[in-house]
Amino acid sequence: xxxxxxxxxxxxxxxxxxxxxxxxxxxxxxxxxxxxxxxxxxxxxxxxxxxxxxxxxxxxxxxxxxxxxxxxxxxxxxxxxxxxxxxxxxxxx
Amino acid sequence: xxxxxxxxxxxxxxxxxxxxxxxxxxxxxxxxxxxxxxxxxxxxxxxxxxxxxxxxxxxxxxxxxxxxxxxxxxxxxxxxxxxxxxxxxxxxxxxxxxxxxxxxxxxxxxxxxxxxxxxxxxxxxxxxxxxxxxxxxxxxxxxxxxxxxxxxxxxxxxxxxxxxxxxxxxxxxxxxxxxxxxxxxxxxxxxxxxxxxxxxxxxxxxxxxxxxxxxxxxxxxxxxxxxxxxxxxxxxxxxxxxxxxxxxxxxxxxxxxxxxxxxxxxxxxxxxxxxxxxxxxxx
Numbered sequence: 001x002x003x004x005x006x007x008x009x010x011x012x013x014x015x016x017x018x019x020x021x022x023x024x025x026x027x028x029x030x031x032x033x034x035x036x037x038x039x040x041x042x043x044x045x046x047x048x049x050x051x052x053x054x055x056x057x058x059x060x061x062x063x064x065x066x067x068x069x070x071x072x073x074x075x076x077x078x079x080x081x082x083x084x085x086x087x088x089x090x091x092x093x
Numbered sequence: 094x095x096x097x098x099x100x101x102x103x104x105x106x107x108x109x110x111x112x113x114x115x116x117x118x119x120x121x122x123x124x125x126x127x128x129x130x131x132x133x134x135x136x137x138x139x140x141x142x143x144x145x146x147x148x149x150x151x152x153x154x155x156x157x158x159x160x161x162x163x164x165x166x167x168x169x170x171x172x173x174x175x176x177x178x179x180x181x182x183x184x185x186x187x188x189x190x191x192x193x194x195x196x197x198x199x200x201x202x203x204x205x206x207x208x209x210x211x212x213x214x215x216x217x218x219x220x221x222x223x224x225x226x227x228x229x230x231x232x233x234x235x236x237x238x239x240x241x242x243x244x245x246x247x248x249x250x251x252x253x254x255x256x257x258x259x260x261x262x263x264x265x266x267x268x269x270x271x272x273x274x275x276x277x278x279x280x281x282x283x284x285x286x287x288x289x290x291x292x293x294x295x296x297x298x299x300x301x302x303x304x305x306x307x308x309x310x311x312x313x314x315x316x317x318x319x320x321x322x323x324x325x326x327x328x329x330x331x332x333x334x335x336x337x338x339x340x341x342x343x344x345x346x347x348x349x350x351x352x353x354x355x356x357x358x359x360x361x362x363x364x365x366x367x368x369x370x371x372x373x374x375x376x
Contacts, residue, residue: 027274047239047240048239049236049239049240049285050274052281052284052285052288053273053274053277053278053281053282053284053285054281055281055284056278056280056281056282056283056284056285056287057278057280057281057284059280059284060278060280060281068288068291069143072143
């Protein structure tokens with residue numbers, strides 16, 4: 001229940017990717033290698049509340065807020081990870 | 094935008110305007126009790142759904158939503174013969190606006206409102222009118238309905254609390270009751286709360302901006318035991334409708350939709366208000 005510690009160094013794209021894979025695998029109760037990073041978020045067996053919880057926890061881990069539409073426009077783990085890093089590196093954050 | 098949850102040729106036609114927050118399938122039990130239920134699911138409109146996430150109004154209005162609903166109902170051939178219109182929450186306001194724009198021969202026989210607050214003077218609100226003490230108990234009932242469980246956290250438990258303190262209480266109680274995963278964090282729950290507020294304030298804004306005329310059809314308002322607003326008067330509808338009656342049911346704003354007593358009450362009401370097609374033919 002405690003707040004997660006924000007990483008000191010900005011995470012790389014593979015780290016964001018891995019964080020999402022681990023979280024979704026944990027929620028679904030499956031091994032991480034079974035999580036397809038190119039699958040749409042809404043095709044995972046997560047309900048909308050769980051997806052929002054995940055989104056809030058991701059922001060907490062990253063240390064910044066995502067646009068509320070980020071998961072709409074970047075609907076897979078691979079696309080969202082790339083977007084987060086591109087936006088940060090491009091000075092959008 | 095229109096989803097048919099049940100369709101029995103011998104059952105009276107009922108259309109229900111659903112504003113999201115909970116999936117449209119929340120009305121499945123009602124559909125089974127009625128025999129026929131067509132749900133106008135406002136969340137299928139991208140601009141409306143985006144407002145839920147971003148809180149941006151995007152030029153949407155109750156009248157515009159009603160116009161979209163009318164087009165869809167017309168296209169689906171659902172605006173002829175006897176039918177009954179219902180709406181939950183702000184869906185009731187959109188349903189009311191729909192009756193304002195339909196031709197006389199297309200009007201429903203009756204409008205049933207499920208805990209809807211009228212777009213009427215004295216009932217218009219803005220987000221500044223709501224404190225954490227008011228919002229957090231609503232959020233608890235929403236969360237319980239969304240997760241398909243129960244969470245007992247009376248409103249008085251939030252007295253004097255700010256949002257962060259209140260969310261910590263919800264988080265602990267949610268985990269204890271099994272509604273939330275044991276490792277859910279405050280950051281995760283806060284996101285759920287933020288999006289809940291976007292949807293709530295979107296609906297408050299839509300309702301407040303709508304200028305409604307006098308009712309064109311009789312109205313029944315169904316109010317749950319623990320509705321959003323605890324007032325003796327019928328949530329402002331008395332300012333718009335003269336042919337108005339109020340029925341009470343168990344539950345809260347969200348749980349009423351699945352409550353078997355409420356489902357039976359609305360089904361009975363529908364049978365009273367509309368003859369079945371078979372009865373109509375033999376009459």
